[in-house]
Amino acid sequence: MKKTGTAVLLVSxxxxxxxxxxxxxxxxxxxxxGLTVDYGxxxxxxxxxxxxxxxxxxxxxxxxxxxxxxSKLVSGKSALLEDSAALPSPADLDALSVIExxxxxxWVPNRNGVLLxxxxxxxxxxxxxxxxxxxxAEEAVTFADNTPAYMDAMTxxxxxxxxxxxxxxxxxxxxxxxxxxxxxxxxxxxxxxxSCYRGGEKHCGECxxxxxxxxxxxxxxxxxxxxAIRARIFGWPS
Numbered sequence: 001m002k003k004t005g006t007a008v009l010l011v012s013x014x015x016x017x018x019x020x021x022x023x024x025x026x027x028x029x030x031x032x033x034g035l036t037v038d039y040g041x042x043x044x045x046x047x048x049x050x051x052x053x054x055x056x057x058x059x060x061x062x063x064x065x066x067x068x069x070x071s072k073l074v075s076g077k078s079a080l081l082e083d084s085a086a087l088p089s090p091a092d093l094d095a096l097s098v099i100e101x102x103x104x105x106x107w108v109p110n111r112n113g114v115l116l117x118x119x120x121x122x123x124x125x126x127x128x129x130x131x132x133x134x135x136x137a138e139e140a141v142t143f144a145d146n147t148p149a150y151m152d153a154m155t156x157x158x159x160x161x162x163x164x165x166x167x168x169x170x171x172x173x174x175x176x177x178x179x180x181x182x183x184x185x186x187x188x189x190x191x192x193x194x195s196c197y198r199g200g201e202k203h204c205g206e207c208x209x210x211x212x213x214x215x216x217x218x219x220x221x222x223x224x225x226x227x228a229i230r231a232r233i234f235g236w237p238s
Contacts, residue, residue, distance in 0.1 A: 004028035005129030013050030013194035016134030023171035040071020050194035181220025
């Protein structure tokens, strides 16, 4: 593996992908362009807006891909794609049986396989070396396609399907969300993040993605800083 060079960043606007903008140089990469895909997810518009703002803050190009037809192919299979579907709000983020049930509800068939392949195609076209992804150890517990093993398998596949051997890399895959927050500097633009499964004006504060971000901020930044961010940016109660 090259483990160095320029990369396409798959940027959703969430904590993990945004953190790779700041942390990727530590593993030998820098993002040359950010790619956000609208695959029909409920929060697509908010993700695109926040991803664009994050890329602007870090002074890299941002591009989007309209893949809304994908949601029709897998219709009825994920609460992330159905506006009327109930989104899980797990009471215990560490209870395996609870979060496994939540993972099943929001699983989108082969989503990461599709997104990584799109990112790799863009990377090859630009002559870039890698695709950067915002994986994390916390969600890898219930999502096999969030793991280093999956990254290695995709890299192996891309040796055959990209002329320049694009690889998959992540600065956050070995870290929990709390650890990710702790690694970011005080001037990191937390106010530009969008992690909510819903697409409202503010984070709902109730879906699993919101709950994980809220916990990571509280533990990683400390109570006073976390409360300030919740109140000023996300509108969550203290």
